[in-house]
Amino acid sequence: MTASANTIAEVASLIGDPARANILSALMGGKALTAGELAWNAGVSAQTTSGHLAKLSEAGLLAVEKQGRHRYYRLASSEIAQVMEALMNVAATGPKRHRPTGPKDEAMRLARTCYDHMAGRLGIAIADALCAHGRLILSDGSGAVTEEGQKFFCEFGVDLKTGGKRALCRTCLDWSERRPHLAGRLGAALFTRSLDLGWVARIPDSRSLRITPPGRLGFAKTFGLPSDWLEPV
Secondary structure, three states: OOOOHHHHHHHHHHHHOHHHHHHHHHHHHOOOEOHHHHHHHHOOOHHHHHHHHHHHHHOOOEEEEEEOOEEEEEEOOHHHHHHHHHHHHHHHOOOHHHOOOOOOOHHHHHOEEEOOEEEHHHHHHHHHHHHHOOOEEEEOOEEEEOHHHHHHHHHHOOOOOOOOOOOOOEEEEOOOOOOEEEEHHHHHHHHHHHHHOOOEEEOOOOOEEEEOHHHHHHHHHHHOOOOOOOOOO
């Protein structure tokens, strides 16, 4: 199905508002947030935020989950997250006078969530190592798991057969590192498994991830990361 130019312009206009862009960016961490939390992130009043949330929900950019008296908002799909990450990259490579260098926070550059998968130097190092060891083949934004890769992921505790119609493996161009990290079902499964193993931990009120001491050892040993992967390029 091809969207009309008017529809594209309407969606772009919604995202183009600074407050709404801040709301969508806050949800890139993958967690559902309340209207109050999103108002704080957007830097606007609760009443103004309510209007923005209604517009974003009506346009299908946000999904709402009700739990008792509370409403929690999240991105409607991984595709919305992909659009936001792409826009961040476009903004970061714009005219020089407007061009930021990517996240300035070192913790964000090292490891962070990109919706439901890992980004930053950690995400890049994992993608590079999987390709270097013949477990993945990445090309043109998508990826294929090799026979060696299927064995590796099975032993690591990742089920490649579940996840519905979502693409098994695709890439996102990393906002800070300007190189691809893993997304799709595989990227999400690797993140979930890393959380379960205690290798990474979420940092409250941030997209940054803390890599634990067992995680530094585990990622290096299991994935075969190079000795200098922690160092900024």
